[in-house]
Amino acid sequence: MSRQNAGVFYAVIMAGGSGTRLWPMSRRNRPKQSLKLFGERTLFQQAVDRLQPLFSPAEILVVTKSDLVPLLRDQSPELPAENFIVEPEGRGTAPALGLAAIHLQRRDPEAIMAVMTADHFIADAASFRKLLAGAQIAARSDYLVTFGIIPTFASSGYGYIEKGESLPLESDQPVFRVQRFVEKPDVEDAVRMAASGKFLWNSGMFTWRVKCLLDELRRQMPDFYTQLMQVEASLQDPEEYTKVIGRVWPQVAEQTIDYGVMEGARNVAVIPTQIGWIDVGSWSSLFELMPCDSLGNVLVGPHETIDTRNTLVMGNERLIATIGVENLVIVDTEDALLVCSRDDVQDVRLIVKNLKRAGQISWI
Amino acid sequence: MSRQNAGVFYAVIMAGGSGTRLWPMSRRNRPKQSLKLFGERTLFQQAVDRLQPLFSPAEILVVTKSDLVPLLRDQSPELPAENFIVEPEGRGTAPALGLAAIHLQRRDPEAIMAVMTADHFIADAASFRKLLAGAQIAARSDYLVTFGIIPTFASSGYGYIEKGESLPLESDQPVFRVQRFVEKPDVEDAVRMAASGKFLWNSGMFTWRVKCLLDELRRQMPDFYTQLMQVEASLQDPEEYTKVIGRVWPQVAEQTIDYGVMEGARNVAVIPTQIGWIDVGSWSSLFELMPCDSLGNVLVGPHETIDTRNTLVMGNERLIATIGVENLVIVDTEDALLVCSRDDVQDVRLIVKNLKRAGQISWI
Numbered sequence: 018m019s020r021q022n023a024g025v026f027y028a029v030i031m032a033g034g035s036g037t038r039l040w041p042m043s044r045r046n047r048p049k050q051s052l053k054l055f056g057e058r059t060l061f062q063q064a065v066d067r068l069q070p071l072f073s074p075a076e077i078l079v080v081t082k083s084d085l086v087p088l089l090r091d092q093s094p095e096l097p098a099e100n101f102i103v104e105p106e107g108r109g110t111a112p113a114l115g116l117a118a119i120h121l122q123r124r125d126p127e128a129i130m131a132v133m134t135a136d137h138f139i140a141d142a143a144s145f146r147k148l149l150a151g152a153q154i155a156a157r158s159d160y161l162v163t164f165g166i167i168p169t170f171a172s173s174g175y176g177y178i179e180k181g182e183s184l185p186l187e188s189d190q191p192v193f194r195v196q197r198f199v200e201k202p203d204v205e206d207a208v209r210m211a212a213s214g215k216f217l218w219n220s221g222m223f224t225w226r227v228k229c230l231l232d233e234l235r236r237q238m239p240d241f242y243t244q245l246m247q248v249e250a251s252l253q254d255p256e257e258y259t260k261v262i263g264r265v266w267p268q269v270a271e272q273t274i275d276y277g278v279m280e281g282a283r284n285v286a287v288i289p290t291q292i293g294w295i296d297v298g299s300w301s302s303l304f305e306l307m308p309c310d311s312l313g314n315v316l317v318g319p320h321e322t323i324d325t326r327n328t329l330v331m332g333n334e335r336l337i338a339t340i341g342v343e344n345l346v347i348v349d350t351e352d353a354l355l356v357c358s359r360d361d362v363q364d365v366r367l368i369v370k371n372l373k374r375a376g377q378i379s380w381i
Numbered sequence: 382m383s384r385q386n387a388g389v390f391y392a393v394i395m396a397g398g399s400g401t402r403l404w405p406m407s408r409r410n411r412p413k414q415s416l417k418l419f420g421e422r423t424l425f426q427q428a429v430d431r432l433q434p435l436f437s438p439a440e441i442l443v444v445t446k447s448d449l450v451p452l453l454r455d456q457s458p459e460l461p462a463e464n465f466i467v468e469p470e471g472r473g474t475a476p477a478l479g480l481a482a483i484h485l486q487r488r489d490p491e492a493i494m495a496v497m498t499a500d501h502f503i504a505d506a507a508s509f510r511k512l513l514a515g516a517q518i519a520a521r522s523d524y525l526v527t528f529g530i531i532p533t534f535a536s537s538g539y540g541y542i543e544k545g546e547s548l549p550l551e552s553d554q555p556v557f558r559v560q561r562f563v564e565k566p567d568v569e570d571a572v573r574m575a576a577s578g579k580f581l582w583n584s585g586m587f588t589w590r591v592k593c594l595l596d597e598l599r600r601q602m603p604d605f606y607t608q609l610m611q612v613e614a615s616l617q618d619p620e621e622y623t624k625v626i627g628r629v630w631p632q633v634a635e636q637t638i639d640y641g642v643m644e645g646a647r648n649v650a651v652i653p654t655q656i657g658w659i660d661v662g663s664w665s666s667l668f669e670l671m672p673c674d675s676l677g678n679v680l681v682g683p684h685e686t687i688d689t690r691n692t693l694v695m696g697n698e699r700l701i702a703t704i705g706v707e708n709l710v711i712v713d714t715e716d717a718l719l720v721c722s723r724d725d726v727q728d729v730r731l732i733v734k735n736l737k738r739a740g741q742i743s744w745i
Contacts, residue, residue, distance in 0.1 A: 041702070321732050321741075324725065335715075336744045338405070338732045341722030345706070349718060351699075356720055358705030361688065368685050368702045377685075380700045 024127030024226065026153050028072045029117045030064050032081045032089055032135035033107045037369040037381075038299040038362070041353035042331065045381055049297065050135035051088050055306070060297060061135040065093045067142035068133075071149060078102055078120070079135075080113045105262060108269045110221075111277035112241060115234050116262075118227045119249040129156050130230070132223040132274075138306055140293025148290050151190030152224035158186055160286040161233070161279065162224040163195065165217025167291050171208040175296065176201055176219040176275070178287050188288075195285040198275060217289050219275070221296070233278050241277075244269055300346045300362040304329045318349070327359065353380050388491030388590065390517050392436045393481045394428050396445040396453055396499035397471045401733040401745075402663040402726070405717035406695065409745055413661065414499035415452050419670070424661060425499040429457045431506035435513060442466055442484070443499075444477045469626060472633045474585075475641035476605060479598050480626075482591045483613040493520050494594075496587040496638075502670055504657025512654050515554030516588035522550055524650040525597070525643065526588040527559065529581025531655050535571040539660065540564055540583040540639070542651050552652075559649040562639060581653050583639070585660070597642050605641075608633055664710045664726040668693045682713070691723065717744050 036049025043049040050061040058066060068077055074095045080102045081089055090101060102117050114132060121128040131149050139145050152162045165178045181196035198219065202210060210216035235242045244265045251261040279285060295306050307315045307329075314325055318332025326343040333349055344359040357365060372381045400413025407413040414425040422430060432441055438459045444466045445453055454465060466481050478496060485492040495513050503509050516526045529542045545560035562583065566574060574580035599606040608629045615625040643649060659670050671679045671693075678689055682696025690707040697713055708723040721729060736745045 041700075321735055323728055323731055323735075336405075336717040336736075336741075337720070338717065338729075339720045340728045340732065341725030342709070342720055345720065347718075347720055353700040353702065354711075354713060354718065356701070356703045356706055356709065356711055361705030364687055364704045365702075367687055368704065371685055371687075372700075377700070 023125075024129050024157070025076065025125045026072070026129045026131070027076050027078060027121055027124075028068045028131045028133065028149070029078045029080060029102075029114070029121075030061075030068075030133055030135050031110060031113055032061055032064075032079050033085065033104060033113060034134070034136060036136060036298075037366045039297075039303075040365050040369050040381070041350045041355050042348055046084075046088075048085060048088075051085075051092065054297065054303065055138065059092055060138070061089055062092050064133065064135045064137070065096065067139060067145060068149075071146040075100070078117055080104065080117050082107050105266045108266065109271040109277075110274040111234070111238060111272040112245075112266075112269050114230065114274055115238075115241065115245045116248070118230050118234075119245060119252065121227045122231065122249075123252050126228065128227045129153055130225060130227055132225075134221060136297050137220070137222070138293075138295045138297050141291075144290070145292045145294075148190060148288060148292060149224065151188040151192075152288055154188035155184070155186050155190075155192045155286050155288070156224045156226055156229075159226060159229050160184070160186075160192075160284045161229060161282050162192070163279065163285065163287045164220045164222045164224075164294075165287040165289045166220050166294050167289050168211040168216065168218055171204070171211040172218065173202055173204050173207040174298070174302070177207075177210050177216045178219050179216055180287050180289065184286055186286075190288045190290075192286050192288050195287045198280050217287060218294075220294055221275075223274070223279075229284075230278070233282050237281050238272065238277050241269060241272065300329060300331075300348065300357070300365065301359060303331075304346070304359065329359070388493050388521070389440065389489045390436070390493045390495070391440050391442060391485055391488075392432045392495045392497065392513075393442045393444060393466075393478070393485075394425075394432075394497055394499050395474060395477055396425055396428075396443050397449065397468060397477060398498070398500060400500060400662075401730045403661070403667075404729050404733050404745070405714045405719050406712055410448075410452075412449060412452075415449075415456065418661065418667065419502065423456055424502070425453055426456050428497065428499045428501070429460065431503060431509060432513075435510040439464070442481055442494075444468065444481050446471050469630045472630065473635040473641075474638040475598070475602065475636040476609075476630075476633050478594065478638055479602075479605065479609045480612070482594050482598075483609060483616065485591045486595065486613075487616050490592065492591045493517055494589065494591055496589075498585060500661050501584070501586075502657075502659045502661050505655075508654070509656045509658075512554060512652060512656060513588065515552040515556075516652055518552035519548070519550050519554075519556045519650050519652070520588045520590055520593075523590060523593050524548070524550075524556075524648045525593060525646050526556070527643065527649065527651045528584045528586045528588075528658075529651040529653045530584050530658050531653050532575040532580065532582055535568070535575040536582065537566055537568050537571040538662070538666070541566065541571075541574050541580045542583050543580050544651050544653065548650055550650075554652045554654070556650050556652050559651045562644050581651060582658075584658055585639075587638070587643075593648075594642070597646050601645050602636065602641050605633060605636065664693060664695075664712065664721070664729065665723060667695075668710070668723065693723070 036043040039049050078100045155162045177199040179196040180193040184192045251258040309315045313327040315329045319336045321338045323340045325339040328345045331348040346357045348355040400407040403413045442464045519526045541563040543560040544557040548556045615621040673679045677691040680694045683700045685702045687704045689703040692709045695712040710721045712719040
C-alpha cells in the first residue's frame with residue numbers, strides 16, 4: 018500500500034497568533050507563545066524542544082508574522098534564520114500552511130510536513146514524537162493525517178473528529194479514516210460525544226505530504242492556490258519574493274485549514290492518542306493544566322488566601338490576597354489586572370476589543 | 382439649670398488607629414487617617430478642616446501614637462506642635478482621652494472637650510459644627526454628651542444607644558437622657574432597633590467637661606486614674622513627663638471609653654442627629670459612601686468592566702478589568718492586591734494578622 022519514497026520529514030510550528038484570550042499576560046507585542054507559563058522555557062521554546070531529537074533544528078520551520086520574528090528568533094537561536102517563514106500579516110491557518118508548503122516543496126518535492134502550534138501544552142513529549150513518527154507512515158500513503166485526542170472530559174471548547182473504519186497501514190499507531198469533523202458542540206452534544214468512544218478532540222495538529230496539501234488547496238481553494246503560485250514563482254529571488262508576497266498576501270482571504278481543506282478533503286485519517294495535550298487557549302485551559310490545592314485553587318506568586326475555592330491566581334511579585342471568593346480567575350501583571358468569573362474567561366477577548374476601540378493601545 | 386461658667390471649648394481628635402480593615406491601602410506606616418479616600422485632603426485633614434471656624438487651630442488637639450506624629454504634623458502644619466498629645470503606645474480610647482483631659486485641665490480647669498476621631502466621614506460639616514455648639518451647652522450642665530446618629534438602615538456594624546426622657550436644657554438641639562448602650566447587634570435586633578425610632582447609632586463622638594470625665598475615671602477606673610495622676614504630676618517638667626509616661630503607659634490596661642466610662646456613667650445624654658456620618662471602618666462602609674453606577678458598582682481608577690455588579694474597584698494607575706463578577710471588593714495598590722467578597726470585608730484584618738505571623742512585614 019504505502020509508497021516508501023524518500024522525502025524529508027519536516028516539522029512546521031505555527032506561531033503567528035497573539036492570544037488575546039490570555040490577556041493581560043499576553044499582549045500585542047508579547048504573544049502567548051512567548052510566555053513562560055510552565056517552567057523556565059516559553060511555550061514556543063517548549064514546542065521546539067519537544068520535537069528534538071526526532072527533528073534536527075534544520076528540519077524545524079516556524080510560520081509567523083513579521084513583527085514576531087525578532088522575539089521568536091531570540092528565543093530559539095538554534096533554528097536557522099531561513100527556517101522562519103514570515104507572513105506579512107496573518108490570514109488564518111490555511112494560507113499559513115500553504116506558504117510553508119511551497120517553501121518545503123522547493124527544498125524537497127517529496128517532503129512530508131508535520132504541523133503543530135506554539136501554544137499547545139503536551140505533557141508526554143516522548144509519546145508525541147512516537148506519534149509523529151507513526152503519522153509519517155500514514156502520510157506517505159497520501160493521507161492527510163490528523164491527531165485526535167481521546168477526550169478526558171466532555172469539553173465544549175474543542176472541535177471533535179468522528180473516527181471511521183480502521184485503515185490497514187504499516188504504522189505502529191492505530192490509524193482510522195475520518196468520518197466527519199464536528200464544530201465545537203453545545204454541552205449536551207459534548208457529553209454524548211465524549212461518552213461514545215467514537216469521537217476525539219480535534220487537536221489542530223496534522224501530518225501530510227506537502228504535495229497532498231497543495232493538491233487539496235488547488236482543488237478546494239483555487240483562488241488562494243493561484244495567489245500562492247504567484248508567490249511560489251518568486252521564491253528563487255528574495256527581493257522579488259518580498260515584493261510579491263507583500264502585494265499578494267493582503268488580498269488573500271482569511272481561512273482556516275479545518276474549513277478550507279480538512280472538512281472537504283478526500284483522504285483524511287486520524288490517529289487517536291493520549292499525550293497530555295492541552296490547547297492553552299484561555300485561562301480555563303490553563304486552570305486545567307496546573308496542579309491545584311485541596312480547595313481547587315491554582316496559586317502562582319505570593320498570595321494569602323482565606324476561604325477561597327476553585328480560583329486561579331496568576332501573580333507575579335505583588336501580594337495577592339483573596340477572601341471569600343470562588344470560581345475566579347485573577348491575573349496580575351505590571352500594568353493591568355484581570356478579575357474574571359471562571360465561567361466567563363472566553364470574554365477576555367472582549368476586554369481587548371473594547372480597549373482597542375477606546376484607543377487604549379498601551380494596555381493591549 | 383445650666384452653669385454658664387467660662388471654660389474654653391476644645392476639640393480633641395483621636396488619630397492613633399492603624400485601620401487594618403482598609404488593607405492593602407492602609408498600612409502600619411500609612412494609617413487610614415492619612416489616606417486621601419475622598420478628594421484631595423486626607424481623612425485626618427478633613428477632620429481638622431471641618432472643625433473650623435468653630436475651633437481655632439489653637440483649640441484643636443490631636444491624640445496619637447508617637448510613630449504617627451511626623452505624618453500627622455506634616456499633614457496639618459497649622460496646628461501648634463504642643464497640641465499633639467502623644468501616647469507612647471495605644472491603650473484604647475479611655476486612656477487616650479484621659480491623657481488629653483489632663484493636658485486640657487492644665488490649660489483651663491473649666492475646659493470642655495469635644496471628642497471625635499480622624500477616620501469618620503461627615504458629609505454635612507456645617508450641621509456638625511452646629512451640633513458641637515449645641516452639645517457644649519449640655520456639657521456645661523455636667524452631662525457626658527454622646528452623638529447618636531439616626532439610623533438610615535439596619536446596620537449590625539455599629540453599636541446602638543437607646544434614648545430616654547427628653548432633657549430640659551437650653552441647647553438648641555434636642556437632648557435626651559441615655560437609657561442604655563447596646564453592643565453591635567445581630568441582624569434581627571438591628572432591624573428591630575433601626576425601625577423602633579428609639580435607637581441611635583453610637584458615633585463614638587462625645588462632648589463633656591474635662592472635670593466630669595476625670596471624675597468618672599476616678600470613680601470607674603481607679604487604677605488607671607492613679608496612673609494618670611502620676612503622669613499629671615509630671616506635666617510641669619517636659620523631661621520628667623517623657624520619663625513618667627514612658628514608664629507608666631505600658632502598664633496601663635487597655636480599655637475603651639464606652640466600656641470603661643460611658644456605660645457606667647451617671648449623667649449621660651444623647652443628641653440625635655443626621656450629619657451624613659459614616660465610620661470609615663471597612664471597605665463596605667467606603668462602598669456605602671461613594672456614588673455608584675446603575676449596576677451598583679463603585680469604580681475608581683482606570684477600569685474596563687463586562688457584566689459586573691455591586692463591585693467596588695479601588696484602582697490606581699493600573700488598568701483593572703472585571704468580567705462576570707458581583708459583590709466583590711477589589712483594592713489595588715503598588716505592591717499588594719485584595720480581591721474580597723463584599724460579605725467578608727471584616728476578614729481583611731485576618732490577612733494582616735496572617736502576614737504579620739508569617740513575618741511578611743513589608744506587606745503590612
